[in-house]
Amino acid sequence: MTRTRATAIGFVAVLLWALLALFTVGTAPTPPLLLNAICFTIGGAIGLVWTARTGGFAILRSISWKVYAFGTLGLFGYHALYFSALRLAPAAEAGLIAYLWPLLIVLFSGLLPGEKLKKGHLIGALCGFCGAALIIQGGGTGFNAAALPGYILAFLCALTWSGYSVLSRKIGDAPTETVAVFCVATAILSALTHLMFEDTVWPVGAIGWGSALALGLGPVGLAFYVWDIGVKRGDIQLLGTTSYAAPLLSTLVLVLVGIADPSWMLGAATLLITGGAVIAARASLKA
Structure with missing residues (x-):
């Protein structure tokens, strides 16, 4: 596989993640942990079929349990928090705050040994956090305590x-096949915690089940596998830069389908969060 092709495959993940908020809204009122279990069961099944076809099960036995535990907790924690956030706050606004992660990755990377924060990192962080503050205080509509x-x-x-x-850099490279194990383990952990803490409310109708299926096949399934291929075999700097388009694309999708209303506040917050990540990334590239 060429570097260019691997980079293009990795970019598919960015496009899929732009649909994460849309499909999450479509699954309401399914509770977050149950939605986690449904989506990662589908995503894990995709990975197991792919691993079986490539004969990769032998590789999985040589991987440390620490890698599996780390990957599972990362996927479980992120999506449980994301699904919960979009159940408790407007989708576009909560999604934008969640998409501070590209900016935070740049900031945290600057704290690693041998790295240091530049002025561009701090300017980018200020822009991103101003965007988040604009969302929380509500712009012209006022603060929404609920x-x-x-x-x-x-x-x-x-x-x-x-x-x-950032911490995954300390774990070392793991083959793409391990993502299937992360997904399956996340599905099991989500199902167990769902039974302990939530009431069972399945997706409703064709839209609900269609959205859950789309999540498991795309943003919470295929996206992890193609992203892993892209960052390991493609141009990781180019992929890192293009990932900053995800909050912009996600917001545009929600506005186009009518879930979010276009407003100056939403537009300004989107530009501040996306722009802040790009400014910080440029500072890292120059360094």
């Missing part, structure tokens, strides 16, 4: 995925 728990969970979601991504 949505605050969802916004907090969305920020914790961003912290979880950025921390997971």
